[in-house]
Amino acid sequence: MFNKNNICIIGGAGHVGAPLGLVLSSKGYNVVLIDKDKKNIKSLNNGIMPFLEEGSTKLLKKMIIKKKIYATQNLSEVKKSRYIIICIGTPINSQLNPNLKNFVNFFYSLKKYLNKNHIIIIRSSVYPGVSNKVFEIIKNRCRNLSYCPERIVQGKAIVELPKLSQIVSGKNTRAKLESGKLFKKISKKIIYTGIMEAELIKLFSNAYRYINFSISNQFYMICKNQNIDFHKIRKIMRDDYKRNANIPMAGFAAGPCLLKDTMQLSSFYNHKFSLGHTAMSINEGLPKFLIKKLNKEYNLRKKTIGILGLSFKSDTDDLRDSLSIKLLKQLKARKIKTLQSDEYYKDKHNIDKKLLVKKSDIIIVATPHKAYKNLKISKNKILVDIWGFIEKK
Template sequence: MRIGIDEEVCVLGLGYVGLTLAVAMADAGFRVQGIEIREQVLSLLAEGKAHFFEPGLENRLARVIRSGHFTARKTIPENYNGTVFIVTVGTPLGADGHSRLDMVESVAREVSSRLKDGDLLIMRSTVKLGTTRKIVVPILQASGKRFDLAFCPERTLEGKALTELRQLPQIVGGDTEAASIRASQLFNRLTPTVVRVSDIETAEMIKLIDNASRDVAFAYANEVARACDAVGISAVEVIQAGKLGYPRTNLPMPGPVGGPCLEKDPHILAEGLAERGMAPAITLAARRLNEDQPSEVVRFLKELAGSLDGFPARPTIALLGIAFKGRPATDDLRGTMARPVLDALRQAFPQARLRGYDAVVAPAEIERFGLEPAPTLEAAMDGASLALILNNHPAFSAADPELLVQPMTRPAILYDFWNTFYEHRFHMPEGTRYIALGSHGKPVLPESISS
């Protein structure tokens, strides 16, 4: 273990995880060298701009660039004198449904070519169980250098990353006790609480279990919604009334489950366990249920639309909320459930005009997503026969549902994946209908609609 404090850090991969970590560390006094192969990202960073939305990020980014504590380039400099390398590259699922590790292997080789005796490598990318020891270690060992190694998973929430990096406990799993102590000392400069675990594999598992357990909890809430749809009662009422003042029930609300972690991490967990002869049945069932939800809802909407006299063969359909979540606000489209909803709508309504609105995502990104961008929420609703609220951004809950549907054609359907207006007492205008997930048989106080 190197004596003294590691002051100079190299962060490899400046996506959401890497850039927020790099800026937080630079803001805490580290000298941070960021590495990113995407030229567009580097060009924006040269202007002091981030390539994604995160509250407070650009102000801090500009500050640490001005102070000289953060720089970004495409490759690790040949004469790099830093003592710590942190791997934060992405590990998306490939077309075959298996986790891609090519980026992890690539950066491990790059680090190996610059490794010095006594350096510390920290794995932060979410990986299949055993990846650090089976793939990364042999690549580093080929350098012939002595090194410390730890796995310290990323655990922040998009929209709160800069705050949570300074507050959340940091999990540290070292290959040796010395490596664990060293990585703990590093992260203690960011957060007051470090949780040291027995080994690298335990730290790898914690990250995957954290996200898989959330996916399972949301899946059960969505199963409750399916059950209540079948019975003709409100899932929201069942959930909220059932847990009010009752400490042994803590169900979340139903809704779309996606994003850059939940849509892939259960699969990564299952892949690693399959190699050890174990299939996580509950994890996989929960993921399938959450993945099936968009097509199930669209089938319901197709049947409902077909029962309405005058519903057009070529409807305008508005998708409201394209980012994978709305609270905290983000413009992240990775793993957004708007994608499978859009795909299902194209199958169900092949002649539809498809329009999109998001309070944060740029219109150009909405267009690249495959939708006609609407500049405002009101413009998105204008002339639509069907509108779907897909995330929980405050722009939707701030709207008056009775006014929201006014610009729609008749008959009109407003479908709400998030039960945005459950607490409201309202009457829908004639010829319109509001339906929320988990209340398919019990729409909220509708007035008459042609059928």
């Protein structure tokens, strides 16, 4: 039975799909979260978010009680929906090219359930041209395909979605207008663009952020080699000087999106995106730089190094492509004694942050979880605080 208030979200148990489904269900839509991850489906149906997402716990419970949302593995559920939103992953392979197989093949399995009234919305961050490729696969069954990229910062979708403008593009006017109508319910403003424009806007946004972070990381390395405090310099650069206001903090620029999307763009540009590649070598090279610098100054085989924070960014439990983990692995490969702690990601090797500080000779603030802000670290400890986050007491 086709219901115009029904929405199916594919990849609905993921970091983009689940919060989007919650926000849409809170606006009165009946939402079905479709995913192949059985564990996360079970967790969602039990009212437990599988990962940290601000404002999600209460909302999930409320929407389940109201019967506005549920999760399933059953793809045929899309038959009952008007809207089908695709939020599945778009990874890159070891050659840094997009691995499109899972994404594109999905549409071959979806095709048999489609009819001409469905509105299909791609929300994942895709290699430019992928939406057109998908259209060629499904056009005999349904021509209403739109591309409406997700632009939230991970973990804050519920807070951010109402505050952001939404880019909407489509293969036909119906797809564009119906998608615009849907997103108007949850976004501040709708901006209509062409499909390739929308695909590029998303990748440019992530590449731009990634390159920006690399600038500060490069400045940090220059300062570190001169034993100069980059954080002090950055503060002074921005003091009553607006042109420098946006210079980011130094720190690990990691996670499942920024590097991946910079490389999707690079692949699209025949790997001649030199700015993107330089940013990658700076950002990904930061852990090794820190180890080399410490190694020059200390006999690391005689030191214990404590890593504060394992997740890819602050105040999340997500380890995907975390540079803290890369740092930890590189230290272990050099047979250096390490201790590790994290506020959100649970691991049997983790110890409490205060104990880590007490037992380590060198403390590296790898992920600036808020809980570390007031940690007391005495002057006789060696503190490597890439983020300029903690004051020594």
